[in-house]
Amino acid sequence: MNDPTTTTAWNELESLVQTVPSLSELFSKDTCRAQKFLIDFEEVCFDYSKQSIDTIIKGKLIELAESMGLKESINSLVTGGKVNVTENRQALHTALRLPRGRSLVVDGVDIAKKVHASLGEVETIVNRLTEGLWRGYSGQAIKDVVNIGVGGSDLGPLMACTALEEWNGQDSVEGKGLKYHDIETHFVSNMDGTQLEKLLNTLNPETTVFIISSKSFRTSDTLSNANTALSWLSEYFKDIDIIKKNHFIGISANSSAMNAWGVDPANQLKLWDWVGGRFSMWSAIGLTVALKLGMNNFRELLSGAHIMDEHFINTPFEDNIPVMMGLVGVWNSTFLNIHAHAVLPYDGRLSHFPNYLTQLEMESNGKSVNLSGAIVNFNTCPILWGEIGSNAQHAFYQLLHQGTQKVTSDFIAFINRYDESEECVNAQLQTQHKMSLANCLAQSRVLAFGNRAVSSKADTQVVESNPHKHYHGNQPSSTILINKLTPKTLGMLIAMYEHKVYVMASIWGVNPFDQWGVEVGKIVAKELNDAVLNNKINYDDSTNELLKRICGLG
Numbered sequence: 322m323n324d325p326t327t328t329t330a331w332n333e334l335e336s337l338v339q340t341v342p343s344l345s346e347l348f349s350k351d352t353c354r355a356q357k358f359l360i361d362f363e364e365v366c367f368d369y370s371k372q373s374i375d376t377i378i379k380g381k382l383i384e385l386a387e388s389m390g391l392k393e394s395i396n397s398l399v400t401g402g403k404v405n406v407t408e409n410r411q412a413l414h415t416a417l418r419l420p421r422g423r424s425l426v427v428d429g430v431d432i433a434k435k436v437h438a439s440l441g442e443v444e445t446i447v448n449r450l451t452e453g454l455w456r457g458y459s460g461q462a463i464k465d466v467v468n469i470g471v472g473g474s475d476l477g478p479l480m481a482c483t484a485l486e487e488w489n490g491q492d493s494v495e496g497k498g499l500k501y502h503d504i505e506t507h508f509v510s511n512m513d514g515t516q517l518e519k520l521l522n523t524l525n526p527e528t529t530v531f532i533i534s535s536k537s538f539r540t541s542d543t544l545s546n547a548n549t550a551l552s553w554l555s556e557y558f559k560d561i562d563i564i565k566k567n568h569f570i571g572i573s574a575n576s577s578a579m580n581a582w583g584v585d586p587a588n589q590l591k592l593w594d595w596v597g598g599r600f601s602m603w604s605a606i607g608l609t610v611a612l613k614l615g616m617n618n619f620r621e622l623l624s625g626a627h628i629m630d631e632h633f634i635n636t637p638f639e640d641n642i643p644v645m646m647g648l649v650g651v652w653n654s655t656f657l658n659i660h661a662h663a664v665l666p667y668d669g670r671l672s673h674f675p676n677y678l679t680q681l682e683m684e685s686n687g688k689s690v691n692l693s694g695a696i697v698n699f700n701t702c703p704i705l706w707g708e709i710g711s712n713a714q715h716a717f718y719q720l721l722h723q724g725t726q727k728v729t730s731d732f733i734a735f736i737n738r739y740d741e742s743e744e745c746v747n748a749q750l751q752t753q754h755k756m757s758l759a760n761c762l763a764q765s766r767v768l769a770f771g772n773r774a775v776s777s778k779a780d781t782q783v784v785e786s787n788p789h790k791h792y793h794g795n796q797p798s799s800t801i802l803i804n805k806l807t808p809k810t811l812g813m814l815i816a817m818y819e820h821k822v823y824v825m826a827s828i829w830g831v832n833p834f835d836q837w838g839v840e841v842g843k844i845v846a847k848e849l850n851d852a853v854l855n856n857k858i859n860y861d862d863s864t865n866e867l868l869k870r871i872c873g874l875g
Contacts, residue, residue, distance in 0.1 A: 323388065323389055323390065323830065324691075324830070325385065325388075325389055325828060325829065325830060326698070326699065328385060328388040328389070329384075329388070330381050330382075330384035330385035330387075330388050331385055331388075333381050333384075334378065334381050334382065334385065334652070334656055335656065337377065337378055337381065338656050338657065341373050341374075341375075341378070341657075342375070343794070343795045344371060344373060344769040344770065344794065344795050344797070345769075345770050345771075345773055345794065345795070347373075347375060348370075348769075348770075351375075354370050355368070355370045357370070357376070358370035358372070358374075358379075360640055360641075360642050360645065362632055362636075362642055363628060363632075363813065364803055364804035364805070364809075364810050364813070365642065365801065365802075365803050365810070365813055365814070365817070366801070366802040366803070367642045367645070367646065367799065367800075367801055368799060368800040368801075368802070369645060369646075369649055369799045371765055371768070371769040371797060371798050371799070371800070372649050372652075372653070372729075372797045372798070372799060373652075373653075373657065373795070373797045374649065374652060378652065379639070379645075379648075382648040382649075382651070382652055383638045383639060383648065385648070385651075385828060386638055386644065386648060386824070386827075386828060387638075389827060389828050389830070390827075391638070391644070391824065391827050391828070394823075394827040395633065395634060395823075395827075396634075398412060398415065398823060399413075399415045399416075399630070399634055400425070400427075401413060401416075401425065401427030401428070401432065404832075404834065405595075405597075405832060405834035405835060406692055406832055407832050407835045407837070408594075408834070408835055410594050410595050411427065411595040412595060412597055412600065412834045413425075413427070413432060413593075413595045413596070414596065414597065414600035414601070414603060414819065415627075415630045416432045416433060416436055417436055417596070417603035417604050417623070418603050418623040418624070418626040418627040418630065418812070418816075419433045419436065419627065420624065420627060421437060435593070436604075439590065439591065439604065439605055440620075442590055442605070443590060443605050443607075443608055443611055443616075443619075444611070444616045446570065446588075446590070446608065447608070447611045447612055447615075447616050448616075450463055450466065450504055450530070450612060451504055451612065451615070455530065455567075456567065457526075457527045457528055457529070457530075457567050457568060458527065458554075458557075458558045458560070458563050458564060458567050458568065459527040459558075461527045461528050462528065463504070463528050463529065463530050464503065464504065464505060464525070464528040464529070465504070465505045465506075465507060465524050465525070465528060465529045465530070466504055466505070466506050466507070466529075466530050466531075466532060466609065466612055467506075467507045467508070467509055467520065467524075467529065467530070467531045467532065467550070468506065468507065468508050468509070468532045468534055468608075468609040469509050469510075469517075469531055469532060469533050469534065469543055469546045469547050469550065470508075470509075470510060470532075470533075470534035470535060470543055470606070471510045471512075471535075471540060471542040471543055472510075472598050472599065472680060472684075472839075473597070473598030473599035473600070473601050473602070473606070473680065474534035474535060474536070474543070474572075474598060474601065474606055475508055475509075475510040475534070476599075476673070476676060476677045476680050477599070477601065477602030477606070477607070477677060477815075478508070478534075478602055478606065478607060478608075478609045478610050479508045479673055480671075480673040480674055480676070480677040481602060481607070481610045481613075481622065481811065481815075482506055482508075482609060482610055482613045482614075483670065483672060483673050484670045484671055484673070484674070484806065484811055485610075485613070485614055485618070485622075485670075485806075485807075485808055485811060486613075486670065487670075488613075488614045488615075488618050488807075488808060489613055489614065504612050504613075506609050506612055506613050507520055508609075509546050510542065510546075511542075511546075512541065512542040512545060512546075514545070514546065514549060517546050517549055517550065521550075521553050526553065526554050526556075526557040526558070526568075527557070529554075529568065530567075530568050530569070530570060531547065531550045531568060531569050531570070532569075532570045532571075532572060532608060532609060533547045533569060533570070533571045533572070533573075533579075533582075533584065534572045534573075534606055534608075535572070535573050535575075536573060536574050536575070536592055536596065536598055536601070537573070537574070537575055537578070538571070538573040538574075538575040538578035538579055538582065539575070539578060541843070541846070541847070544582075547569075547582070550569075551564065551565070551569075554568055561583070562583075565583040565584065565585060566585040566587075566588070569583075569584055569585075569588060570584070570588045570589075570590070570608070571584035571588060571589045571590070572589075572590045572592065572605045572606055572608060573589075573591070573592060574591065574592040574593060574594055574596070576589065576591065590605035590608065591605070592604055592605060592606070597834050598836075599680050599681050599684055599685065600819060602815075603622075603623055603626060607619060607622075610622065614808060618808045619808070621807070621808035621809045621812070622808040622809070622811060622812040623812060624809055624812065625807075625808065625809035625810055625811065625812025625813040625814075625816070626812035626813065626815060626816035627812075627816075628809070628812075628813055629642075629643070629812070629813045629816035629817050629820070630816060630820075633816075633820045642817055643816075643817050643818075643819075643820030643821045643823075643824060644820075644824050646799070646817065646818075646821040646824070647820070647821045647822070647823070647824025647825045647827075647828070648824065648828070649799065650662075650703075650729075650821065650824075650825050651824075651825055651828045651829070653703070653729045653797060654700050654701065654702065654703045654825075655699050655700050655701070655829070657727070657797075658700060658727075659703065659727040659728065659729050659797070660700065660703050660704060660726075660727075661703055661704050661705075661706075661726060661727075661728045661729070662682075662703045662704070662705050662728065662729045662730070662731070663705075663706060663707050663713070663717075663721065663728055663729070663730040663731070664678050664679075664705060664706070664707030664730075664731050664733070665707055665708070665709075665710040665713055665730055665731065665732050665733065665761075665764075666707070666709060666710060666733040666734070667709070667710040667711060667732065667733065667734040667757050667758065667760065667761035668709070668733070668734060668735055668738075668757070668806065669709055670806060671709070671733065672709055674707075674733070675705070675706065675707025675708060676707075677815075678705060678707070678818055679705045679706065679707075681818060681819065681822060682702055682705050682818075682822055683702055683704070683705055684836050684839065685702075685822045685826065685833035685834070685836075686701055686702035686822060686825055686826050686829070686831060686833050687701070687702045687838065688701055688702070688826075688829075688831040688832065688833075689701065690831070691829070691830040691831055692830050692831065692832055693830075697829065697830070697831070699829075701825075701829050701831060702825070703729070710732065710757075710760065710761055710764065711757060711760060714760065714764065718764065721768060721796060722767060722768065722792050722796075723791070723792065723793070727796065728796060729796070729797045729798060729799075730765070730768065730796070730797075730798040730799075731798065731799050731800075731801060732761050732762075732764070732765050732798060732799070732800045732801065733800075733801045733803075733814075734757070734758055734761045734800075734801075734802055734803070735802075735803050735804070735805055735806045735810075736758070736802055736803070736804050736805070737804060737805045738750075738751075738754045738805070738806070739751045739754055761800070762800070765798045765800055767792055767794070768794065768796040768797075768798050769794055769795070769796065769797075769798065770794045771791075771792040771793050771794025771795065772791065772792050772794070773794065774792070774794070801814070
């Protein structure tokens with residue numbers, strides 16, 4: 322693989338770091354900057370004019386991408402190349418949203434055909450549940466579905482179901498009003514059982530189905546919750562075989578493990594080894610999303626992601642949203658040494674989006690070894706966190722505006738919300754939405770320009786005369802504006818960030834599709850758990866004392 326630090330573009334970018342003007346200077350020098358550093362595509366507008374780059378830096382970043390063979394890397398990703406080199410497999414999440422009629426042959430197998438067959442199986446289960454045909458052990462129709470998963474098997478579906486709550490039971494083809502049999506969806510991930518214990522107190526065992534979502538079907542977090550759910554159901558009905566057949570669905574790449582646990586073969590949905598967990602929401606792992614939204618809206622979600630895929634594949638780098646997002650991210654983290662990135666959606670429906678991106682980016686690109694196994698000698702993925710913007714303003718914006726840390730930010734907002742209505746409450750909600758948009762745009766201005774963002778001369782003088790009220794500005798940010806939140810536009814937004822991650826990994830030369838750092842903790846935890854269960858205390862003194870207490874020996 323190429324070493325990015327040996328490229329001419331990399332060296333030239335390093336030399337440009339010390340000469341970057343402030344954001345205020347960049348805007349004063351170029352009155353057309355806001356138009357030059359903005360990309361409009363479909364219903365998405367990506368404004369990166371408040372990033373600390375100019376046309377020269379942008380050009381050098383594109384040269385770096387070309388030097389690192391980004392175009393070839395993108396082609397390898399979407400055509401079935403084994404881009405997950407440490408596990409010798411493909412990463413074909415883009416194939417999961419290919420439209421009907423498309424074909425993708427990899428190693429003699431039409432992947433698209435398999436994908437649509439799996440979607441057909443998902444649709445069958447969705448129809449059985451939403452039409453009231455799936456019955457529990459007592460013959461009653463199912464009313465509640467609990468998704469048991471962790472990581473990508475939880476964060477993606479939870480985020481999408483929360484974001485698109487208002488689309489529950491509506492068919493996008495007809496517009497609205499096509500109601501399904503009411504199915505409430507719930508999510509459980511915590512290993513300690515807190516979520517499940519609280520939830521079981523509210524559920525009727527006769528009308529509840531559990532989805533066990535685990536690619537390996539060996540994840541201890543997930544299986545411990547599944548076993549607890551099984552134990553709970555068996556308190557009400559003693560025939561375990563009927564309970565497993567009527568109340569459990571399995572989604573996994575490991576059929577033998579599902580069989581061993583006892584998931585009925587008719588209730589099994591298959592994954593493939595090329596479906597990475599944090600990229601799996603588009604697969605059968607999205608069953609909960611399809612149940613929540615209806616199958617037509619789930620397909621709209623896939624369609625939106627595919628639209629962004631096509632943009633990513635076919636658009637020149639300078640007009641390519643994911644490419645420019647990724648290149649700006651590399652510039653900030655690696656060259657400007659900004660180690661933190663905040664995700665700030667100004668819409669309560671995206672409450673779980675920052676957590677979703679935290680896993681997507683940090684589990685993917687939190688790497689210090691390149692594809693050749695060599696230690697990288699530069700910064701890779703920054704630390705991500707975030708919150709609904711209006712809440713964050715009253716929490717950590719203090720650090721963004723007046724702290725000593727450099728932080729980059731993504732502001733995300735939807736331009737249109739709430740239908741026109743003469744009803745007072747809707748009019749007031751529209752007013753609130755406009756206030757939210759104003760806050761979103763205002764905060765990015767203050768981060769960029771500091772005190773200069775204040776237009777009132779009197780207010781500016783008060784701020785400048787008091788050091789405690791000084792806003793230094795020059796904090797880089799991007800603003801993502803989307804016309805309206807729909808299944809389609811949410812699909813576009815998620816795919817946009819997926820591809821941003823891949824761009825950054827391609828420049829750094831790391832593998833974004835493995836997560837060996839996650840595995841070591843699982844191994845040690847299993848060793849400790851086995852020691853607890855078998856009363857074998859063979860660890861260092863501090864652990865020894867802890868285990869004695871756990872085992873009741875202290």
